[in-house]
Amino acid sequence: MSEIIRYIQKHELKELLDLYKYLNKDDPDLIEDVELKKLWQEILEDPNQHYFVVDVDGKLVSSCVMVVIKNLTRSASPYAIIESVVTHPDYRKRGIGTRLLKKAQEIAREKGCYKIMLLTGRKEVIPFYENAGFECKSKTGLIIRFDGR
Template identity: 30%
Template sequence: MPTELTSHLIRRARPDDARHIEALYRELIGDAEVRVLPARIAQVADDPSAALLVLESGGVLRASALVNLCADVMFGSQPFAVVENIVVDATCRGQGWGTALLRWIEEDCKDRGCSKIMLLSSVERSEAHRFFMHCGFSDSKKKGFIKYRRDFR
């Protein structure tokens, strides 16, 4: 459901947002090969366990995050959330939009009964790490590991 936060709107991404999200992702990882497909955004929109969110201001996308709810059996039927590809347009950082987006995600996860929210961040993004800790995330409770497709056996 769209939510208005001051002059910002947080909503699910639509296929016609693809090129704007692609630009944000390229900014995030610096890879010109990033391709965001409108059809894939439509698939994610149809998945009740996933939400590709965007924050727009003045009709322009300023931030995005992908949230996936994962089924779990440890705490009854409580899912947990994994947040990925969190990005705020570099020209707009420090204006509270990333905080607004993460607060929206946290409230939604609370409403859905999630036991926790997890996210990963590249080790060199120390500014992002400070931001995540400012938003209440801990870097001392767990340690994340990753293996990329190119490293699969």
């Protein structure tokens, strides 16, 4: 089994969308139309957005998004937010997601980030994130949703 953690490539949008079906089952399928392809290009060109994937034998099995945010506090050090962490069910409990998050942490350090924040609404995955170095006791996350969910 060959495992590579890397940045996503432009032609892998469909594979990413297929993987996202395991993230939020209630999300409607996105149609690869002109607007979506334009959005995808904008995402790929944004130097502050980092889409990481785990490729196992040529198949995308895990992904996360890290956004680096410029900042005027903490000596003008940026910080990062991680979202959309997903691993295909057939590849869970193998350490793949943990290694993916460690790679994101490595890049955040290289970018000079002083912290990474991550939210989850699922208590059962907190041990997974703690195993990857995150802690629950630091801050409390609050959210306002505009999508009615």
